[in-house]
Amino acid sequence: MTNPPTQPAISIAIIGGGPGGLGTAIALSSLPFVSVTLYEQSPEPREVGAGISIGRNAWNVLNLLGAAEGVTGGKLGFSWQRNGRTGEPLNLDSGDVAALGGGEKQQANGDEDPRYASIRARRTRLQAALLDKVPSGIIQFGKKLVEIRDPGEGGGVALAFKDGSQAHADFVIGADGIRSVVRRTIFPGHHLHVTGNTAFRVLIPLSSIAHVKDFPAVNGWWHGLNGHLYFARVDDESEPEPRLFEVTIRSYNEPITPDRTATWAIPATNEKILARTGEYDPRIQQVLRAVPEGEWREFAMVAGPCLAEITAWDKVALIGDASHPLSGAFGSGAAFAMEDGWILARALEVEYSRTSSTAIAIKNALEIFQRIRGPYYERMYDFLATREKHSQGTRKEEDADFDTIIKARIAGLGFVAGGKMDWIYKNDIEKVWNEYVAAEQAAKL
Template sequence: MSTEPNHANVLRIAIIGGGPAGLGAAIALSALPNVRITLYEKARELREVGAGISIGYNCWKVLELLGAAEDVRGHLQQNVLYRNGLSGEIKRVKPAPSSVPLKYRSRRVKRTRLQAALISKVPPGIIQLNKKLVSIHDAGTQGVHLTFEDGAKTTADLVVGGDGIRSVIRTSLFPEHITKFTGTTIWRTLIPAKSLSHIHDLFPDTSWWHGPSGHCYFSLVDDPSEFLDSSTSSSSEQMIEVSCRYLIDPALDTEKRFSWGVPATNERVNVHFTQYDRRVRDALSRVPEGGWKEFSAFSGPRLERLVGWGKVVLLGDASHPLSGAFGSGAAFALEDGWILARAIELVTSRASSTFSDSDHDRQVIKARNIADALEIFNDIRSPYYRRMYEHLDSQKAKVSRAQTEAKSQSSDPTYIFESVLASRLEAFPVGDELSWIYKNDIAIIWQQYLRSKREARTAARI
């Protein structure tokens, strides 16, 4: 961050958070002229917590724009199987989309792979570690004052909140917005695929095994060609992700909950899946003690706006605390950062002809440009997230109706479970039902925005 008094010609940007949202924003914004960017991450080292992450068409498209796509490799997902987790019966199959070019098809990737690819594209000197943000303060035309836990203070013209689902930035902007534990606990691990090779039907297809109160998920996360030994034609070092979810009524929960990964014992995990198909139980028993990390899912209501003070913007999970509802959070976060950069680029290019010898005037003009750019960002991204919330509300209502109807027809737990499962599985698209998410091309969205503004200006002149 610049501490020089004459900074009127430089856009000082503070990015909070070193996840996909923060890293993507750092890459996109650093390509703009006359910017000075610092990314503040509270951890002592940049390390991804979790196991695997899905990279689909929408994410590949924005990774290409950021120049990071080539460094992201993982397991090419073919068929995705949705099973009754108790009986093992296949209830639904999502085939690989033949209409999508191979390089844009969905892959399951180690989170560390994506993080490393993004970090490699962030210019040197931008990332500062062990910087936990404590508070931000609106300083008027001076920008935003930031205070960190170690006592350090700085000032930025623009603050980018990429600090996750329990965002300090969001709390500062919207203190009335509260996130709560959803009732879902997630346990994740990565183990060698060879340790589960004796169990039929766990891979190579990705599979979801649904139970009455959650599910277990199995997917390879590596490109096998990276481990192929020409002498044995085996890929014994390939890893498989195991992810299990268990749902309770959050109103009855009394435990202390953590949204980040904390160690969990095998007993704590396995006790929730004792009724599952023997293949699932066998797989869970093969996880080495100490291998599980536990995450508690938090979510919150939709924000009416993703920007505040005319100089602060929320990206990724900070802007739409949905707790991974669509399995495409990395894409959303990266799209946010890229759109923010385009909005700033557009506004500053329009204002490039404005000139003043006064530092004060230039600072005022810069502040106005930032506010205008943030409104563009909000106009594009806020309706997108509103549509997601509306879809989730619709799906939740369908499942609730199915459960009520099933209970009115029978008291048999098996009948009720299978009726509700059928409704739940409808939320998993097998075609183009959610193409506005999974086949989103953020570059086309930006061009559509520019075209709509040109058409509006033309209409206004007629």
């Protein structure tokens, strides 16, 4: 019997402390042979961006990470589709419940176990639940990565931060979000573009709109000509006051200029919001006027093409938004990012047990990661391309009136209805891993 090593054999640096980085830190920290350091650019734990949907796929991975308990929110339930000008309900049929369309997608709620029904949660709650499970002392805040370098064979990976400090690790995980420095360095030919679609997001107390007469304060979408407004409760009725709700306004025709890439979570004035929402139902106008000045945040959507590779140098992996810049297209990016981290940990665990070389263990683990997650992300891109083709077909008939336009849009959402999206919203990452292992064993027989 060999003695356990006194030093962890593999040093791992995670760049970024969003859901992906934190989930990965939890999953990897449970391996006895690694030491993990997470570098986050923010000076302190923080999360911007209002609400986040937690569907069955997110619950599955949160359970594996032991972080499900702290995540609470409002049940998503049925999401109404409305004419934004009048509030008239326009749902085509109950199949629409499973439709999606942006960050604020609707998720199927047919989950058998009520504990894992889809919810809309405050982002801070997801972040706090994950932070709570990250072993203490491994996160370094105020560390903005500015350079990542491959010093050559056997040299691990060199990191440099904005504050002038440097670090070194055997294995680096780029969890630094859609504008990833890690991705830009290892794949300099990959570029993001501004889509012209912008989200304005806010959370405010439900009590502050109690005066709005006959307002249907239930989750749903209000469709306008050049955008939509998403309304959702982010607190459960059992939670103490103040219970909050979220408004996200999507504006489809914002300027497409390069400087917009930096417009992310920046404050937006109430005047700016009102200038974009003049056509909405008067009750919506009243709701918007209840938002205190300084609360809105603006996010200009950026996106980039599918990466054929999500690993590099045999010692770097991209996860979450860093690996598939889709700008929240499926409204499930937090789950994807956490799933990535959990799979990386499983792959490293199994490969470490197979070889005495840590470099080979890392290299092989990255190959497994690429084999499992690469095709999953490709499938997402393929799906979006097919949906786009479908909606182009629909658009030909759209030169008609407002009603026709928004009905066509809702029909576009229905395009993905009917349980066809279970590969995303019900993804069971543990099952995915078990199937991979079984297939690998079968191939060796």
